[in-house]
Amino acid sequence: MAQQTSLPDELVDEPAQEEQDVTWWDTLGRVAEVAQKADEYNPNSWLRDAAAEGAVAFVDSVSSYVGGQDTEAGLDVGEEQTLDAPENEQAPENTVEAPGEGDSGRWIVTDPKAFIRTGPPQMKRADGSVPEGAEVEIVESHERNGHTYSKVEGIDPDSGQHREWGWTAHSNLTDATLAERSEKYATVEGGGGNNTQLAKSREGGNAYTPSELYEQLNGLEGQAYLDAADETIRAKAFTEDQRALLAAARDFAKSPKPLSGAAQANSTIAWSKLSMDGTTVDAKLKQRMDRMQQFIAWAGLVTGPTTRASGMRSPKTAHKLSTAWMFSENNTGRSSSKLTTKENRAELARKLIDGDGRDGDQNQWVSAANVAKVKAAQGDDTTIEALIPALRADAAKVHVQNAVAAEGYETEEERSPNILNGSGVSNHLKGLAVDVFQQWIFPNLFDPMIDSIAVYFGVYRSCKDLVTPEHWHYELLGTPPGPKEGEEAVI
Numbered sequence: 001m002a003q004q005t006s007l008p009d010e011l012v013d014e015p016a017q018e019e020q021d022v023t024w025w026d027t028l029g030r031v032a033e034v035a036q037k038a039d040e041y042n043p044n045s046w047l048r049d050a051a052a053e054g055a056v057a058f059v060d061s062v063s064s065y066v067g068g069q070d071t072e073a074g075l076d077v078g079e080e081q082t083l084d085a086p087e088n089e090q091a092p093e094n095t096v097e098a099p100g101e102g103d104s105g106r107w108i109v110t111d112p113k114a115f116i117r118t119g120p121p122q123m124k125r126a127d128g129s130v131p132e133g134a135e136v137e138i139v140e141s142h143e144r145n146g147h148t149y150s151k152v153e154g155i156d157p158d159s160g161q162h163r164e165w166g167w168t169a170h171s172n173l174t175d176a177t178l179a180e181r182s183e184k185y186a187t188v189e190g191g192g193g194n195n196t197q198l199a200k201s202r203e204g205g206n207a208y209t210p211s212e213l214y215e216q217l218n219g220l221e222g223q224a225y226l227d228a229a230d231e232t233i234r235a236k237a238f239t240e241d242q243r244a245l246l247a248a249a250r251d252f253a254k255s256p257k258p259l260s261g262a263a264q265a266n267s268t269i270a271w272s273k274l275s276m277d278g279t280t281v282d283a284k285l286k287q288r289m290d291r292m293q294q295f296i297a298w299a300g301l302v303t304g305p306t307t308r309a310s311g312m313r314s315p316k317t318a319h320k321l322s323t324a325w326m327f328s329e330n331n332t333g334r335s336s337s338k339l340t341t342k343e344n345r346a347e348l349a350r351k352l353i354d355g356d357g358r359d360g361d362q363n364q365w366v367s368a369a370n371v372a373k374v375k376a377a378q379g380d381d382t383t384i385e386a387l388i389p390a391l392r393a394d395a396a397k398v399h400v401q402n403a404v405a406a407e408g409y410e411t412e413e414e415r416s417p418n419i420l421n422g423s424g425v426s427n428h429l430k431g432l433a434v435d436v437f438q439q440w441i442f443p444n445l446f447d448p449m450i451d452s453i454a455v456y457f458g459v460y461r462s463c464k465d466l467v468t469p470e471h472w473h474y475e476l477l478g479t480p481p482g483p484k485e486g487e488e489a490v491i
Contacts, residue, residue, distance in 0.1 A: 002379045030357060030399065075332060096248035098335045107152070108174035109134045114172035116165060122151050123167065129166045131157055135176060142167070181300055182441040183478050184241050190443025200467045206236045208451045208463045213477060217455065221479040226250075245299065252295040254481055260299055267297035267307040269436060281311035281431040285459065285476050289436055289469060292388035292457040301453075302439045307435040313428035316361055318408025322426075323365065324401035324419040327392050336421040339388055342381045346418055348373050348391075349384055351417040357394075363419055366394045403468040427475060433462075435472045445471040456480060456486060 086457055115132040117123045120142045130136065136154035143149075148170035158164045188201050197319035201207050216232050217225060233246060259267055270291060274281045289309075296302050313321075326337040326348075353375050357366035366374070370390055406426035408413050427433035442450065446464065450471075454460055460477040463470040 011445075025227070026436050028217040046389055069216050074318070090097065093406065096245050105137065107136050107173040108137060108176050108179040109136060109168075110171055110179065111169075111172040114168050115169040117149060118167070119151075119167055120144065120149075123147075126166070130172070133157060134165075136165065136173070138173075139164075141170065142269075147171075178300070178303065178441050182443060185245055185301070185449055186442050186444065187238065187242065187448055188444045188446075190445075194445075194469050194471065195316060197444045197471075198464065199447045201444055202450060204237065206238065206448040207446075208232075208448060208460075209397065211458060212463050213451070213455065213460045214462070217460075217478045219478060222481045225458075225478045225480045228478075233452050234447065236452070238449075246452050246456070248299060248345065249295055251451045251484075252298065253291065253456045253458075255300055256294060259294060263300070265297075266305050266439075267294045269293050269309045270306050271309050271311065273310045276312035276314055279312060279431050281434060282476065285432065285474070286311070286435060288458045288476070289474060290433060292363060292454060293436075293438070295457070296438065296440075296453065301441055303441060307437045307439065309434060311428070311434045312431060313408070315408030315425070315429060318426045318429055319359070319415065319418070320363060320399050321401050321405035321410075322407040323415075324395060324399040324418060325403070325405045326418050326420060327365070328400070328402055329392060329394035330402050335417060335420070336422070345381060345384045345388070346379075347419045348417060349378055351419065352391075353378065355416050357417070357419075359416060360414055361439075364394075364400050365398055366391050370394055387475045400469045404463070404469060433473060434477045435470070436474060437472050 109132050116126050116128045118126050123144050134154055134157050136152035138150045138152055140151040149167050150170045151167050153164040182480055187206050212361050217228050219342045220228055242421045325331055333340045352366050354369050357371040358364050407415055407420055410423040458477055458480040462475045463473040
């Protein structure tokens with residue numbers, strides 16, 4: 001994981017090695033240098049604007065510099081500046097360039113169980129493994145039953161000696177440049193399922209909550225949105241490299257750059273279900289997601305195109321998913337449809353009896369035999385609770401849903417046997433949400449860097465704080481200033 005760094009060297013005074021007399025001309029030269037560096041650092045820099053204030057800034061800087069204080073601290077930002085940078089922090093410069101084409105020829109073992117195997121054609125597991133973290137070169141590759149195996153050699157991390165490790169599954173290896181890029185830009189560790197990754201993403205204080213982003217940015221347009229986004233992101237403890245990447249995202253969102261080679265191949269989103277029942281995915285949402293995918297491909301933040309992406313969902317499908325979620329044993333958190341309370345179990349029993357275990361779409365959620373058992377036990381919560389595993393087994397024959405899903409129908413009658421209260425329906429029905437599965441280089445798919453990048457493209461992940469968080473679910477957020485209508489990256 002990338003380490004916290006200080007300000008760029010060119011904007012930080014070197015510590016004095018010994019006391020020296022400071023002349024007026026020394027000060028004049030230093031002030032000119034600071035102003036020039038600030039302008040190079042960011043054309044819109046608050047420091048550049050401060051330096052441009054002229055005589056006042058010059059006098060303040062002279063007195064601060066001669067007095068032994070940090071030169072930058074004496075610059076007068078001015079009352080009209082709207083984006084005051086926090087103390088000792090400057091806006092980052094976009095110094096990110098598109099990665100080179102092709103792999104580096106260097107590979108890192110990233111699987112702790114990179115077992116050594118016999119040679120072709122059997123490729124059976126042998127004794128030992130290639131240690132995690134070892135840098136290796138691929139000498140030969142072999143395909144067997146749809147899997148790729150690589151013969152590798154490299155330096156043994158323990159002995160420091162060159163070693164021919166032999167064969168191992170290629171999936172145990174990661175291109176060294178991708179591993180280094182991940183180390184450079186990632187803010188949190190990965191590992192584990194969605195809930196574990198979400199918990200880890202909150203370490204370090206850089207995580208956003210969906211409500212935080214919505215309250216601070218939604219409804220804003222143009223420069224007002226961009227200013228608020230800058231302020232929100234600047235409050236996080238990102239490193240210099242991470243801030244430079246976010247500056248690149250900010251620039252790309254307004255002025256897409258040409259893509260070529262591997263970046264072009266990785267920039268596509270495999271869209272499906274863009275229209276359904278006369279409703280189409282919001283054009284702005286699709287455009288923003290396409291542009292964001294182009295940027296992360298350009299910056300080398302993904303290993304390939306999206307594996308899948310879907311937009312629309314029919315009311316019938318949404319109802320099936322939501323009802324299946326009600327029955328799921330994973331539904332134990334804040335959902336009003338969880339079956340862990342006496343009141344909810346009684347409500348489910350009533351609806352199953354009234355509808356003979358079916359819904360209006362003729363899905364048989366609970367068998368007739370189990371409905372009869374529920375009817376016989378109605379009012380006896382102990383027995384009803386004991387029947388829940390059997391009811392879940394019946395429901396699993398219709399659909400298994402282990403992630404939260406909103407309803408497709410608005411009325412209680414249409415929703416039965418789902419006990420989910422309210423009348424709200426999934427934003428997928430309205431074309432205001434999409435599910436996009438991106439192949440990030442980040443080990444944690446809830447990394448705050450992903451949310452920060454998304455903000456500059458006017459989208460956010462609204463389902464991060466649920467019992468079953470969704471790193472793939474995006475919705476619109478405000479209206480950032482972007483390319484003119486029809487302006488896209490050159491692909």
